[in-house]
Amino acid sequence: AQKITQTQPGMFVQEKEAVTLDCTYDTSDQSYGLFWYKQPSSGEMIFLIYQGSYDEQNATEGRYSLNFQKARKSANLVISASQLGDSAMYFCAMREGLQGGSEKLVFGKGTKLTVNP
Amino acid sequence: DVKVTQSSRYLVKRTGEKVFLECVQDMDHENMFWYRQDPGLGLRLIYFSYDVKMKEKGDIPEGYSVSREKKERFSLILESASTNQTSMYLCASTREGSTMDTQYFGPGTRLTVL
Numbered sequence: 001a002q003k004i005t006q007t008q009p010g011m012f013v014q015e016k017e018a019v020t021l022d023c024t025y026d027t028s029d030q031s032y033g034l035f036w037y038k039q040p041s042s043g044e045m046i047f048l049i050y051q052g053s054y055d056e057q058n059a060t061e062g063r064y065s066l067n068f069q070k071a072r073k074s075a076n077l078v079i080s081a082s083q084l085g086d087s088a089m090y091f092c093a094m095r096e097g098l099q100g101g102s103e104k105l106v107f108g109k110g111t112k113l114t115v116n117p
Numbered sequence: 118d119v120k121v122t123q124s125s126r127y128l129v130k131r132t133g134e135k136v137f138l139e140c141v142q143d144m145d146h147e148n149m150f151w152y153r154q155d156p157g158l159g160l161r162l163i164y165f166s167y168d169v170k171m172k173e174k175g176d177i178p179e180g181y182s183v184s185r186e187k188k189e190r191f192s193l194i195l196e197s198a199s200t201n202q203t204s205m206y207l208c209a210s211t212r213e214g215s216t217m218d219t220q221y222f223g224p225g226t227r228l229t230v231l
Binding site: 004035104 | 152
């Protein structure tokens with residue numbers, strides 16, 4: 001079974017509108033972390049936002065926010081006021097077993113976001 | 118500013134060649150990782166290292182080996198390159214024991230095996 005599922009291979013949004021990119025995860029650990037990365041066409045992976053499993057509040061970083069619903073095991077990325085430069089691949093990732101010191105990340109297959117002018 | 122560098126952005130090799138992909142980080146990180154990225158498959162972990170001369174297999178180690186002789190440098194080796202190893206290769210690093218720290222990625226190497 002996939003540990004990270006991103007069900008939207010591609011998404012389109014109009015400039016200045018908000019968009020939600022879906023991510024669901026599967027783990028039996030109590031302690032884990034969830035990450036979102038952006039990958040422009042240049043190929044570099046850019047860290048966007050982090051949510052810890054014990055964090056009670058949803059993480060926010062500028063125009064990015066993470067809609068964390070622990071019971072549903074979802075960690076959706078919300079981008080507000082989309083910009084043309086937001087067009088990229090977006091990856092959701094999970095690190096399990098934080099207390100055990102595990103450093104491995106498991107990635108979803110990604111969502112390609114296209115922002116239209 | 119944190120930095121992970123990879124020796125080549127683009128590389129073209131022939132089937133059967135031995136290929137070295139180099140990764141260097143300047144953040145004194147203990148953990149380093151090699152991933153390959155293919156369309157529709159996301160990133161898959163090949164090998165990682167949590168200390169000098171230490172390595173562990175990831176999800177797809179077959180056909181690859183690694184070397185970590187110095188803390189800052191982690192090399193991925195394709196002993197005999199094959200066409201199915203044509204892919205984007207990404208290196209990453211992170212601190213030991215980090216909980217919320219992200220992995221820092223290099224710019225990637227697009228490898229084509231003819």
